[in-house]
Amino acid sequence: MPADEPAENISGGESGGGRASAFTTGEAATRAEEVVDRLGERYWQKAYGGQDAFECLVRTILSQNTSDVASQPAHDSLIERYGPGGPAGRGDLVDALAIADQQRLAETISSAGLYNQKSERIIAIAEEIRAEFGDEDAFDTFVRDGEPGEVREKLLSYDGVGPKTADCVLLFAGGQEGVFPVDTHVHRIARRIGLAPADADHETVREHLEREVPAKKCGFGHTATIQFGREYCSARKPACLDDPEACPMADLCEQVGVDPETGDVVDPSEA
Known part of the structure; x- marks a missing residue:
C-alpha cells in the first residue's frame, strides 16, 4: 500500500478501517471498471468492514459538509469524552450519547462545523438505537449480519442520515461488497469522466457505478476516487487545465x- 495514503481519513487510511487486498488484473468489462482498476493501481486496494x-455512523455524520481535517478532531474528542474511560462514558457509546447533554456534546464536536445540528441528530439517533436494539453491540450485529437492503432502509430512516452516510456504514462497518458510496468527489468525477449521465443525481451515479464496477472493487473504488479528486480532479481546477498529460485518467475522461x-x-450538468 502506498506510503502516502492518508493516516487519518474517514474513507482511506488506517483509521478509516480496511485491510490490504488485491484485485484480479486483466481486461476490464466496462469503462467504469477500467477507471477503478487504474485508481487502484495508483492508490490502494482494500477490503472493508470491521468498524x-x-x-462509524457517528463519525460519518460528523464528516458531513466538512473535511476529514475538521471532522477527525471532533470524532477524537467525542470518543475521549463519551467512550469507555471518558468522563461521560458509560461503557456503551449508544447509552452515553443517548443521555448526553446537547450543549456539552456540541462543544465537544465543534471543530466539525454545524455542531448544534449534528449534536441533536447524534443524540436522537442514539436514543432510537437504544430503544430498538438495546446497545451498540446489538446494532453492530444488525449492520454486519442483516440483509443489506433492510439495513440501508433502517439507516435512512434516521433523521440526518442520507444515502452516502448509510452506504459508508454498510461499507466500513458492515463490509458489504457492491456498495459504492457517492460523496461530492465521486458525484463530480463520475459525471466529468462520463461514467454516469451529466445530470445524474447522487443516487443515479451510485446505481451506474454499482452496476458497472465488480462488487469486490466498489469499496476501494470509492476511497481511491476521493483521493483522486483531492489530488487531480478538483471541482474548480482539475489538473488537465494546466497540462492534458498531467492527469492519469486523461485517456479515459470525456472532460x-x-x-x-x-x-x-x-x-x-451545465455543460
Whole structure:
C-alpha cells in the first residue's frame, strides 16, 4: 500500500478501517471498471468492514459538509469524552450519547462545523438505537449480519442520515461488497469522466457505478476516487487545465464541463 495514503481519513487510511487486498488484473468489462482498476493501481486496494457500526455512523455524520481535517478532531474528542474511560462514558457509546447533554456534546464536536445540528441528530439517533436494539453491540450485529437492503432502509430512516452516510456504514462497518458510496468527489468525477449521465443525481451515479464496477472493487473504488479528486480532479481546477498529460485518467475522461482551451470549468450538468 502506498506510503502516502492518508493516516487519518474517514474513507482511506488506517483509521478509516480496511485491510490490504488485491484485485484480479486483466481486461476490464466496462469503462467504469477500467477507471477503478487504474485508481487502484495508483492508490490502494482494500477490503472493508470491521468498524463498530454505531461509531462509524457517528463519525460519518460528523464528516458531513466538512473535511476529514475538521471532522477527525471532533470524532477524537467525542470518543475521549463519551467512550469507555471518558468522563461521560458509560461503557456503551449508544447509552452515553443517548443521555448526553446537547450543549456539552456540541462543544465537544465543534471543530466539525454545524455542531448544534449534528449534536441533536447524534443524540436522537442514539436514543432510537437504544430503544430498538438495546446497545451498540446489538446494532453492530444488525449492520454486519442483516440483509443489506433492510439495513440501508433502517439507516435512512434516521433523521440526518442520507444515502452516502448509510452506504459508508454498510461499507466500513458492515463490509458489504457492491456498495459504492457517492460523496461530492465521486458525484463530480463520475459525471466529468462520463461514467454516469451529466445530470445524474447522487443516487443515479451510485446505481451506474454499482452496476458497472465488480462488487469486490466498489469499496476501494470509492476511497481511491476521493483521493483522486483531492489530488487531480478538483471541482474548480482539475489538473488537465494546466497540462492534458498531467492527469492519469486523461485517456479515459470525456472532460464533461471542462474546457482546457478557455479554462472554463462548470458542473457537468451545465455543460
